[in-house]
Amino acid sequence: MLRFDDWTNPVPPADREVVALLPDDHDDQPPVLFVPGLGHGAWAFAEHWLGHTAGRGFPAHAVTPRAGGDLRAQVHDVVQVAASLPRQAVLVGHGVGALVVARALGRYPARAAVLVAPVLDGWAALAAALRANPFGTLPALFGGRLRLNQRQLGTGAAAYLERVDARPRAELLSRARLPKPVGAPPTLIVGSPDDRVVRRSALDRAAARYGGAPLLFPGMGHDLMLETNWTEPIDAILDWLGKEI
């Protein structure tokens, strides 16, 4: 309740890219806000999921948080965009974006939340990355770029590897406790047992944290929204949303 950080040193405003696709008739459904992970931008959702979500009647938005912002600034950006939407929003975060959403849930009473392949534990993600792609990962430990390969992100993401510019910050390894979501929104964890960035055990831990079991899509890589069979997870998410709200 005492937010001295925000009271004494508020996050300064910055440009945020927001991509939106609105269905023709969207009075009854809450808006969905997608939050991309490390190295990704709103484009990763604009590719397939945004259009599909709008096609099913949900106003669909995706935000690219400010470039070079720390976690606090990214959480601020997500909460600012969520609060700017006309109705209480559903937050969907992917990868590190799911960590941003998990933190934003402590600030903004989302209608519901979906954490897709969530990187909630930086150390587990680092261990997984070192195992799957040691040469791409090591430079990142010394402040360089994190190179992700096709085995990590999935075959569908192959065409986008060049666009992924991941520069992880040391704070991802902090063990800071996740806030308790305000307004107790229903929360869903989605992932793949074959994801080489977020392993099955990390998915189970994330799901246990939010009280449930993860919804699993075998055979997919980390970038579920760019995989060839991208419709399966988003359809499952929207079906779940339809039931929960």
Added chain:
Amino acid sequence: MHDSPDPGDRRDAVCVVGAGASGLTAIKSLREQGFAVDCYERETGVGGAWNWRHDRSPVYASTHLISSRPLTEFPDFPMPDTWPDYPHHSQVLAYLERYAKHFDLGRHIWFGMEVVSAVPADDGRWDVTIQSTGGGSSRTQRYAAIVVANGHNWSPMKPEIPGDFRGEVMHAGAYKDPARLRGRKVLVIGGGNTGCDIAVEAAQQATEVWHSTRRGYWYAPKYLLGRPADQVNDRLLRWRLPLRLRQWLYRRVTPDLTRFGLPRPDHRPYESHPIVNSLLPYYLGHGRIRPRPDVARFDGSAVEFTDGSRAEPDLVITATGYRPRFDFLTPELLDTDEHGRPDLHLHAFARKHPTLAVIGLLQPDSGVLPLAHWQSVAVARWLRLRMTDPARAAAVQQKESTRPLTTWSRRRVVPSSRHWFEVDHVDYLRALESLLKQMES
């Protein structure tokens, strides 16, 4: 409305009085705890005091926030970060309207309806009588609880000044437009934030300006070291600087106005409600505002002050504040004393009626909205706990009754009705936080 067999009995529903900032956040918190809510609002829109269209709204054309944006916004619904540090009142209204729409609160509000009485019924329930604003037939409904958010800045407190005055006298609540001041000789009475704002506006518009204050105050600037002053103050609170040191610093950063003829403050810094105005010293320094002591009496076209000096204004604006009013409740329900001061636990919970609470009856050194939000969260959780676990609720109530007053209420303040509800936002939030923890564990 029609889901209960007896239309007069709303069972577990909660009645909220008023759809201003405090009422809106009360609806939201009660909804989050699963309560059905009927909110009655006498006007036709939300925003309460911040809605300039409302006849009871005290805002004037140039009203800007006194506390900066991060200390004024609801903690779970930030204002746009591109807004200025001190937004205009029309922005605050737009913000409240968006808040109501965002959380779909309008469905629970009955506009144009006034609560005319609320009477306790059996087992903590309330018989609430509602009437269309301005008359018409009334109806009575029974609620599980009542949350009062009718505001405390709408009923003008008018000073009683002996003698007759030939010019125009107006309370600040009726002052809207600086055009009223143009080319006139103006006396502004009152050293609060409103009084200082209007004195400054008069300095910009009127031909002559007198500013009468009863005592000296500590006039803080809006910016200190390049940052909004309240943000700097919170940095000191974060470092837990002792009060004496903060008082010493406060004396250093506020201008010495005794040189312009203002009395020296008769109290230490932090012992009166903060007055934040950067322009008052500026216009005093230009000689546009002439400081005067308290008004002794009117004498025809003149005003005589307590020091014997006289002025002949055309227009007198009394910025002498507002009094809290709860016309629909009998005074003993809120333990109101003969001066009209209610005595509530944490300025929110009625001491003898566990299902009666007041939201937003605070004068903090920050914005009211964040405190009203957490008050609402606490009230909603308390009402829920009372239903689900009466034994625990009784234990919490027992423990709360021993909470010392000094932990949440400002200890040393100038004894005046202006400081009845004075709180330090950090101390107050700490107290609410511990109450919320008790209800959770």
